[in-house]
Amino acid sequence: MNKRQVQKQFTHEKIIAAAKQIFIEKGIINTATAQIAEAAGVAHGTLFLHFPNKDSLVIELLDVELAKFSDSIKKLIVETSDIVTILEQYLNLIQAEEGFFSSLARELPDYKAELRRKILFRESLLREHFYRVIEKGIEQNIYAKVDITSALTFLFGTINYYLSLKTSFVQEGSVIEKFKPSIIKTMRDLLLPA
Amino acid sequence: MNKRQVQKQFTHEKIIAAAKQIFIEKGIINTATAQIAEAAGVAHGTLFLHFPNKDSLVIELLDVELAKFSDSIKKLIVETSDIVTILEQYLNLIQAEEGFFSSLARELPDYKAELRRKILFRESLLREHFYRVIEKGIEQNIYAKVDITSALTFLFGTINYYLSLKTSFVQEGSVIEKFKPSIIKTMRDLLLPA
Amino acid sequence: MNKRQVQKQFTHEKIIAAAKQIFIEKGIINTATAQIAEAAGVAHGTLFLHFPNKDSLVIELLDVELAKFSDSIKKLIVETSDIVTILEQYLNLIQAEEGFFSSLARELPDYKAELRRKILFRESLLREHFYRVIEKGIEQNIYAKVDITSALTFLFGTINYYLSLKTSFVQEGSVIEKFKPSIIKTMRDLLLPA
Amino acid sequence: MNKRQVQKQFTHEKIIAAAKQIFIEKGIINTATAQIAEAAGVAHGTLFLHFPNKDSLVIELLDVELAKFSDSIKKLIVETSDIVTILEQYLNLIQAEEGFFSSLARELPDYKAELRRKILFRESLLREHFYRVIEKGIEQNIYAKVDITSALTFLFGTINYYLSLKTSFVQEGSVIEKFKPSIIKTMRDLLLPA
DNA sequence: GATGAATGAGTGTTCATTCAT
């Protein structure tokens, strides 16, 4: 990669980084492209040199971040078989990027159908992993015979709920941290009833 | 109330009614005040005579609707003691106004803090009712000893999740209807494990 | 008409008048709506209160002006039967609004198909009037048996040519005035050959 | 010419060729320089290495093309003395490059004064040729004693009119072909009245 | 000589809010 390409990629990353920062701070849908460019330290027009339109920027931003996240999760799930441990670590991963996931949860319903589909598809892949772990546990009589699909929607729905309304639940600090014990407890109540 | 006041209230209601209709159809945040006024059959400026700004209109609209809804729920909960029956009827009530609740769930994260607080406060009242019913059931050894708070967040989180992403889950018809059995099943799995 | 309506119409006319002025001076396609608004002494947004978009403004401007012109022509043609006299007066009418017609001729090829069709339709009505006058003259053996349609395209094409390239033919003053004798002479050569 | 110069000229020609293609397809005024560069297979910046600005490119493009055309015409006129034959062949030459001439006619009024002057100068040279042929015919009592200058403006004006509004007169195919008979007939009516 | 990333002023259009009528 020559200097030119390095420079270009650097600019690209500056834009994505600035966009991510803004995304976390206040969401990106209601942020003007001019502000994103300014935060990135590039001219407004430059943004459109790297992304054909605002949507594409958002899509790439989310795609990249979610891909990173997916990788971490996959690794995690392969290494562990206990649902509680997996859940604990999954929540830790979310907590580590809570600003990001909070914005995502908040804005998700406003995204264009295509982007929403992409994101929900990733979620469904994740769900499948959880599904198999629980399924196996049920087969081995470790977990109660629950409706796995609904149990998972409970799980994902709850996490989403807390994330999307984060600012209503905590003034500062992490929502996930605050509610982690209760989320885990309930999944345990469901899968391992006394 | 003299004639003038009657007229004023009538206009006020026309605006709220039109706003509600629009709120259900496409949400209100991305609807121009001019369109709301037009739908209400009043001048654009009239809207600002009745509401100091757009936010106030949204606040009142939601307040009124949620108050009505709360009343129905209260009645329901007083009359019944079985959580599954209550849940069933609660979901029916939501389903009856699904357009409204779907828009609410979608837009909730975008509302100003004050409005969000109001709405969540109402939800917390509701939660308390559910809480007491479950608590009683646990005391009477009918339900398992679950963490009630988290169980309820699971419940509300899930419903919120389906509502906010309604269009991703159903092309037409009701999401609540579609997932009602699974929601109820999971609550039952949680409270009444085999 | 109450004060409100008067005021509105006044603003509307101010915009149209400013637009016409600009249209004559430099054409309107390459003029920003902000400049038109400024010239009219109204806010930029006001322009879009009176016209849904820039095209509509152009269409109304041309429609109104061409309608006025058409009326004058109709009157003229009804009153006169000698083609040379008609032509002379027709050219005088164009000359009276030469700035306008020059811009029109210049921009015509750039207009959206619909607008171009509208304008050419008006021209075709005009052409019909000329057609009938010449046809009658031929029947009465006053004029030579020319192909009327092509003769008229020669006429309109020529006028259009001079108008669209006005600035290339005269530095100041009127192109129509300059070439009127030659245009009339040629039509005479064609219809009344020695 | 060394290798570098050869390369440079090659690039130069590639740009001109691409520009011509685009000019014919959709005009060049409303085409971005980036698109022209892309069509030429060179970098955007390269274009400005060969032409100080967009206008210069247009000027050279038209100059080269019109020079070629002029040569063909000159040859044609030298070889023939009958105005109808010349006219027929002149129209054939235009028709052979109708896309080019149609774009030219459409955009001509929008060009900068200097370019317009250049183009009209070439036209005037052409006109002179026609002038002399007709003048000779009149002297020899073959043609009627018409005002030659105006007759020629009629001719050029008409052709220009059809070309500039080509899309309004034919959906596909050639305008010149369509109106050739009528153009010729009218010139004949004018020069050779019954 | 060629490249192509960067620039930034400019475009048409929207919309919550104001205020004279």
Add this chain to the structure above:
DNA sequence: TATGAATGAACACTCATTCAT
């Protein structure tokens, strides 16, 4: 009380031109 014309900042996006590589 009700009206609706007017405002102007804000928006996403374009493009001829520059200049470091």
